[in-house]
Amino acid sequence: MTAPALVTLAHGSRDPRSAATIASLTELVRCMRPDLRVEQAYLELSEPGPLTVIDRLVAEGHDEVVVVPLLLTHAHHASVDVPAVVEAARRRHPHVRVLATDVLGIHKSFLGVLDLRLRAALREARATELDGLVLAAAGTSDQLANAHVARVARAWGAHHKLPVLAAFASSAPPAAGEAVRALRRDGKRHIAVGSLFLAPGFLPDRASELALEAGAVAVSDPLGAAPELARVILARYAVGAVDLVPIPA
Incomplete structure (x- = not known):
């Protein structure tokens, strides 16, 4: 059985350094788990958007997607924008299981x-x-x-x-x-x-x-593409992937 695809979902920025950093962090996740399909997306201001990425994954045959919001706090984007993305993806692809995990947060x-x-x-x-x-x-x-x-x-x-x-x-x-x-x-x-x-x-x-x-x-510089962040992304993904496993009646 193919593991669910992982989509890292960042806020997005007009500053190209931001997208480059998220790309590097996502690549670090990819290197840690080469068995997974890992893609990056942005809520706004950067491309690609999450629905574009999910559409592409579905077209390639993926029927399970775990979205990990790269947000350090649980505020408006986490409580409103991320659920809206998941709901929109489910409406577009009713046969695909799409789930968003808890935000990245501020791990110790x-x-x-x-x-x-x-x-x-x-x-x-x-x-x-x-x-x-x-x-x-x-x-x-x-x-x-x-x-x-x-x-x-x-x-x-x-x-x-x-x-x-x-x-x-x-x-x-x-x-x-x-x-x-x-x-x-x-x-x-x-x-x-x-x-x-x-x-x-x-x-x-x-x-x-x-x-x-x-x-x-x-x-200091921002946190950036650090292994510690990549490991927490994978931990969030692991919880989400388990939640996608159907529970027998």
Whole structure:
């Protein structure tokens, strides 16, 4: 029996660096599981869209598809856009079983990737002292999702025994620059910013710009195509594939 196809579903961006990063991450998943058919798709702003990809898979004979949303929080896109994609695919292909897993989320292993990216940024900036951290994320109007990011920030700061603030690039305060300035008002002078974004684009660029203007000593790159992320994608897929297995009456 052929295993269900896996579709990684990212938000999408007009920035070509974003699509290149998602392509690299999806290729990493492909390399880890060469027995699977793995494709990438985007909710908006990038091509191909999810229905285009699912149409192609169905035309090639696949009758089961597991969609893994590459979203770090469970907000509007996860609760509205992803279910709409699945429903549309089921209407177009009623004989095909299509399922979306839980979002990628913020797995604890991602903090290790965040540290790697931040250490690289600190080396590049030749910054040798650190007395404060900011965790910059996209932000959303969903306060529960923002609160989750704030909890992750506190855990990250506790691990490094440093004060930390969460910051958001859209929809919620504080912005990265405001968070850096708040720490500076508390006497901190060597503040670094970790970018809790999946891929480069307008929002991480804006967060970096504001943080550096406010006096941050370094800002990390987004998480990018890391093995830790690929492993979580495959873990989400595994749960979804099991859910597609019919249960005998």
